[in-house]
Every structure is written in C-alpha cells, then in structure tokens.
Amino acid sequence: MPLVVVGSVALDSVETPTEKRENVLGGSAVFFSYAASYFTPVRLAGVVGDDWPEEHTKMLWARGIDTSGLQIVPGGKTFRWSGKYLENMNDRETLDIQLNVMDQFDPVLPEEYRRCKFLFLANGSAVLQLKVLDQCPGAQLTVADTMDLWIRNEPDELRELIRRIDGLVLNDSEAKLLTGQDNLVRAGGAVREMGPRFVVIKKGEHGAMFFSEHETYVLPAFPTAEVVDPTGAGDSFAGGMMGYLAEQGNFDPKTLKQAMAYGTLTASFTVEDFSLDRLKNIEREDLDQRMEEYRRMLSF
C-alpha cells in the first residue's frame, strides 16, 4: 500500500571524529523515504531550492519514490544542516542550520497523495504537520515524529497534533522533555495518555521502546562495530517501520512488533556509512538476512 511522507529534504555537512562530508543528501523525509522504499511504494512531499542537484531526485526515482510532491522553489536555496559527532558517536552538536526554502514551506499535497491510507509526518513544525494531516482525512494510520524545538516552541499545536494522530515516534531525551518524566517507561505511558494509540521511544544505540494500551516492550539495536555516521538513523528506523506496516496493509500488535524490528535493522545499515551510501547498496534480501540474525540473537 502506498505510504506518504512529508518532511525535510536537505543538504547535510557532517563531521565525525575521523571524517568530514560536505553537502551530502539528507533530511528526515529523504532518509525515511529511502528506508521505506524497501517495503512499499513511497510518495515524498517536501521543498528544495533550485540548487538541488537533480542526481538526488534521480536516485530517489531509482527506488520508485514518487517525488511529484517535492516543490522546487526557483531562486531558492535548499535547507542545510551541519553537525558534528562527538567521540562516542551518539551525542552530536548542531553547528549550523539554514532553513532557506523550508522557512516558507506550505505543504500542499498532490491529489493522489491525499488519498493515502498510510501517512508519516516526519520531524518538522507541528503547525505544518497539522496542515498536512488536514489534507488526508482518509488516512488509516497517521504517525508523526517531533523534536525538542517544537516541544519548546509550539507546545499547543504539538499537543493538538498528538491528540489527533495514531502513533508518535520520538527519541528518549524528547520523551523526557515532553513529559517531565525521567523513567522512560513512565515517559512512554505519559505520552500515550496524550492521545496516540501507540508511542515509540528511540534510544539510539540502545534500541527502541514501544507502548500501547496493552503492551510495553523494548527491542535492542542490532549491535554493530561499524558506526560511521548516525545521521538519519532515527528517520530510517521510522521508514523501515512504516514501510513494513504499509506493505502488510495492517497494524495489529504482531505486525507492529515486526515493523519495530524492521525499523531497527534498516537503521543499523544507515549508520554504517555517510548519508545514504550504505542503504544505497543493500537489497531487501540483506534486511531479511539481518532479520534472521536478529531473531536468533533474541531467542534463548
């Protein structure tokens, strides 16, 4: 089943303790789309400037991603993010953000997008996320991501959004900030009480937790010695998860847990190289093979 994602499309500059890459393909909606494309057809909505290299669009097409919702602003500049990872490869510092065309992004979805059943609102302003939600009244499963900036700056809009969606995906520090709870089990429960049917708390190298009315569980990250660049891991997690759900066309508890596992494994590939460099070189088969290892790892 097709999956629609709306979010940032960016050019990233990333510095790790050992390497540096300038102006590589990035953005929450890009990582998400690419990850989800291993499972289901994806329709991407976002905005770029006319400095956007066409090769990036072609790379998305090559994976069957529909970019008819990607607006190109003549004379505009693409959103840029630049960051630096500390020695532990888990903590990072944002060095620079240039919103550019994202600053005035008005998400107007193509007609075909509006009929979607599976919708993901990638990390972005809650005001924009609400605008998108309004355009997809027939969606069966709507899931959003958010971050500290919106928790702090748009608390009311974010609360409204959280009330209206089916699932929220956020990381551990954001869950603590949003709820004031330091224990993640309590924090997850507190977010769920704000409205969504399920909540996923991403813990980076420590895996992800799931909360619904009847279930609380945690799945560890796939252990890897190759962490080259964690940028996009969280978006790839969400892409793998939503992609699998859309592929299966349902979101019962059993499918949701398998989706969490696929999200985990998709992210485990993303961190093995910069940008989409590792993800570009895998097939669905590689994900399924890692899934076998992961299942073996968790059975005793």
Next chain:
Amino acid sequence: MPLVVVGSVALDSVETPTEKRENVLGGSAVFFSYAASYFTPVRLAGVVGDDWPEEHTKMLWARGIDTSGLQIVPGGKTFRWSGKYLENMNDRETLDIQLNVMDQFDPVLPEEYRRCKFLFLANGSAVLQLKVLDQCPGAQLTVADTMDLWIRNEPDELRELIRRIDGLVLNDSEAKLLTGQDNLVRAGGAVREMGPRFVVIKKGEHGAMFFSEHETYVLPAFPTAEVVDPTGAGDSFAGGMMGYLAEQGNFDPKTLKQAMAYGTLTASFTVEDFSLDRLKNIEREDLDQRMEEYRRMLSF
C-alpha cells in the same frame, strides 16, 4: 552445583531523589549471593567488623547461603558506602567510602570453598582477586567483575587476572576505560582479546551485551516503571547469571544466553526497592514468570 563468591559486604547509605536509607545491607558479594541463591547453593567469603548486625547473617542463612567464609574482625568496623542517585536514577555520585576492615582483608577460603567448580570474584582489588583465584585451582568456571578504581590503580594485576579467568563482567564506562574504545562492540571484542573466553558488558537500564569467539549479542533490560534504588543491580545481574550456570552445571553457549536472561530479570527485581527489600520478597517462581513475559517481549 555450589557457587563461591568473594567480595565486599557492606552497610550502605543511599539517597534517591525521593528517599533516603541509612546503613542498609549492601556490598557486591551480598547482592550477588542473595540473587544466586534462587538457583544454587552459595558460599560467601568476605569480611565485616563486629558492628555487623547478626540479623543480616541470619537473613543470608535463611536463603541457605553458607557464611563460614565471612570473617568477623573483633573491634573492626564494617565497610561503608554512601551514595546519591541523580534524577535519571542511572547516574550516581559516591558521597563517602570507609574501607574499614576491607582495607586489610586477606581472603583465606575455608577448605570446602577451595574445592568449588564455579567461582565469582565480585568487584574488588585485582590483587585480592588473584589471591582467591590461586586458592581454587580446580574451578571450572571463574568469572570476575571490576571497576574504574582497579582499572586505574592496578592495571598490571588486573591484566594478569583477566588473562587467567574465563569470563569478565563490567559496565559500559569501565569497558571503554579499559580498552580506549568508544564503540561497545569494539570494546567488548578488545576485552575478549585480553584473554577471557567471554565478556559481559552491563549497560544498566539499557541491558547487557555478550561477547565470545563466535557470538556477539545484546539483551535489553526488562522495562520497569518502578526504579526505586539501582544499587546492587549489577551484582544481582551477575548473581542471577552465575547462579543459573552453577545450577545447570555447564556453560555452553545456549546455557550462557539463558543465564544472561536470568541475570537481567534478577536485577530487574533488585531495583524495585532499596537494598534487598524487593529480592527478599520473591520466589524462584516470580523469576520464571517474568522470564515468560521477557521471552514473549522478545519474540516476533
């Protein structure tokens, strides 16, 4: 099969964001013994002063723990540790340490202890740990714990110990300190190259990782909203793990993984109250019941 443990026996004063307890039963060998006693007969060796409340010894007896190796120093004072947990309940600050009788502890094991097949050297000086190891030449499985103090102050003795034991259990920051590796998968591999057949890295609320020649895996902690006092969680983990191995009388890969899971669950009870207050009120049945939930949580 009986299991011998040598380590600290202490009176702890613990402060959490909401409560405070003074002079409660603690120490690495105490938490370890109590946890292991759910699986196998335990023989405890350590030292206390004559300020040691006899009720504590009786409590250990009530679980069948042999304390004939617990030296009581007349006129001496028991080891005391005092610490404070930060809001996140994961980071802690040591407020005070009084080594007292631990300072001159010379571990001389009773004859029956020396014939043990399963030996655990709880957190303590590597010099002492080596002395104990020398007294148990027939042990089939020797596992040790260590901490930053000994990594910094006794690097040569610790290296010798690590070369001679079968397994090392340590926490994530200690593994990084010992190896200079920030990636835990690499750190685990690097510790294993120092000699032991297997290495366990404890990650607190994020679970534990296992490394052997052919296997690397991670098991998440059991998610609990009730974290009252994390003191002794790591020692309880080791106690549950070693207790199960001694009970089974073997340490093949399959048994080791089940032991990791039992260690995880034993620790998940310990943190639910101060000192041994929660562990005191469970039965083996409670561990097995939580094991069922844990297995369900990790299957998809």
